[in-house]
Amino acid sequence: MSGSSQELVVRKIEKGTVIDHIPAGQALNVIKILGVGGGKHTVAVVMNVDSKKYGRKDIVKVEGKELSPVEVNRIALVAPEATINVIQEYKVVKKNKVKLPERVQGIVRCTNPSCITNKPREPVVPTFKVYSRSPLLLLCEYCGNRISQEEIVKQFTG
Amino acid sequence: MFKGRDVLSILDFSASELEQLFKKASAIKPGEKLRGKILATAFFEPSTRTRLSFETAMLKLGGSVIGVGGEEATSLAKGENLADTVRMLDSYADVIVIRHPLEGAAKLAAEVAEVPVINGGDGKQHHPTQAMVDLYTIKKEMGKIENLTIAAVGDLRYGRAVTSFLYGICKFGVEKLFLVSPPPLKPREEVLDFLKASGTEFELTQDLDKVIGEIEVLYITRIQKERFPDPSEFEKVKGSYRLTSELVEKMREDAIILHPLPKVDEIDLKVDENKRARYFQQAAYAVPVRMALLSLLLGVE
Numbered sequence: 001m002s003g004s005s006q007e008l009v010v011r012k013i014e015k016g017t018v019i020d021h022i023p024a025g026q027a028l029n030v031i032k033i034l035g036v037g038g039g040k041h042t043v044a045v046v047m048n049v050d051s052k053k054y055g056r057k058d059i060v061k062v063e064g065k066e067l068s069p070v071e072v073n074r075i076a077l078v079a080p081e082a083t084i085n086v087i088q089e090y091k092v093v094k095k096n097k098v099k100l101p102e103r104v105q106g107i108v109r110c111t112n113p114s115c116i117t118n119k120p121r122e123p124v125v126p127t128f129k130v131y132s133r134s135p136l137l138l139l140c141e142y143c144g145n146r147i148s149q150e151e152i153v154k155q156f157t158g
Numbered sequence: 159m160f161k162g163r164d165v166l167s168i169l170d171f172s173a174s175e176l177e178q179l180f181k182k183a184s185a186i187k188p189g190e191k192l193r194g195k196i197l198a199t200a201f202f203e204p205s206t207r208t209r210l211s212f213e214t215a216m217l218k219l220g221g222s223v224i225g226v227g228g229e230e231a232t233s234l235a236k237g238e239n240l241a242d243t244v245r246m247l248d249s250y251a252d253v254i255v256i257r258h259p260l261e262g263a264a265k266l267a268a269e270v271a272e273v274p275v276i277n278g279g280d281g282k283q284h285h286p287t288q289a290m291v292d293l294y295t296i297k298k299e300m301g302k303i304e305n306l307t308i309a310a311v312g313d314l315r316y317g318r319a320v321t322s323f324l325y326g327i328c329k330f331g332v333e334k335l336f337l338v339s340p341p342p343l344k345p346r347e348e349v350l351d352f353l354k355a356s357g358t359e360f361e362l363t364q365d366l367d368k369v370i371g372e373i374e375v376l377y378i379t380r381i382q383k384e385r386f387p388d389p390s391e392f393e394k395v396k397g398s399y400r401l402t403s404e405l406v407e408k409m410r411e412d413a414i415i416l417h418p419l420p421k422v423d424e425i426d427l428k429v430d431e432n433k434r435a436r437y438f439q440q441a442a443y444a445v446p447v448r449m450a451l452l453s454l455l456l457g458v459e
Contacts, residue, residue, distance in 0.1 A: 114259065114260050114261055116261065116262035116265070116266050116280075117262060119260060121239045123241050124241075124269075141262075143261030144348055
């Protein structure tokens, strides 16, 4: 990628969020998770660019949107090394690394149909322990079922 | 150590806690220790031994039993959720035993109830008190639990009793563990990972005949039609194993055969008369073990 075209795709935004250090190939999933693909937001996607830290990475820029904690947690499940930059008046005013917590609660559904958390009308919140970070595997605290990152992405993106 | 605790998985108990339970089970006598205490049995799946042995244990200690039997006989049939049913039992009883077809149902019940909740079997996942009975049987019949050569035979994938047994036996240390099943019924990945992490030496095999001469404890289970997500999968593996008198004669003289029961056709009826068959004794031990457990959970010495 030439210097001028790189400048073009990563041009500054006035207000919004830049999600950096997304593992190469995951940018479209991040967009689906945020639900900003076909909506009111202007979205810029840069895929498979050089990264000093990770070799290759994706970047997603969403104009006019700040992420909720739930959205940040969801992104942590598909891009555990991502950085969230909050932009105001063309400047980064906040920069946070997403952090995959020890327990993931209320974000992911258990894929085991005979898990109590899938029974309608029971007051139970699906809760998972992070069993492995790389590759990501979540362990359902109710039924012991394990969920892979692929299954998580499928849940978020339908 | 036990008072007020929930009993959801055998993994929640250390070997020394289990030894304490077994010591109490060996010494326990019928009496009136639990007079005035009420056990609620909430069984949303068929059960004979678990339910009756809990009821017998409570009655032998002077306590009383109330019961919910089957979803169709409860307000669940009217659309009440499990959590509300448990809340009601929580206000009536001092301890609740629950059996449910869904995995994690006992954990949900324990979150809702203030009194101790005992998992009497949830889906294919856990049956901790059966494992306590199994380990106690080995201790009584073999004189020790540690460092035995053990085979688990049958449905190692969907069987909750055998899964809990494997978790339990590894807490004490195993000389060698043979996991004998057709490939579709081999233990689930999380169970195999647990065995690896515990340092247990184990071997997956389909050939019981090959290993039967080495075994000190043979734990055979029914292939459970009701746990198969796909009935055609059951048709492929049903009748995979049959413990015959001829096979039993190849076993060591001092070996024992256990089965959590009910058994169907995986054990030849003639084997029942063999001195190695201890599964009816195993079912009998369920009463003192559950007497001891109820006493400990309710804090009665």
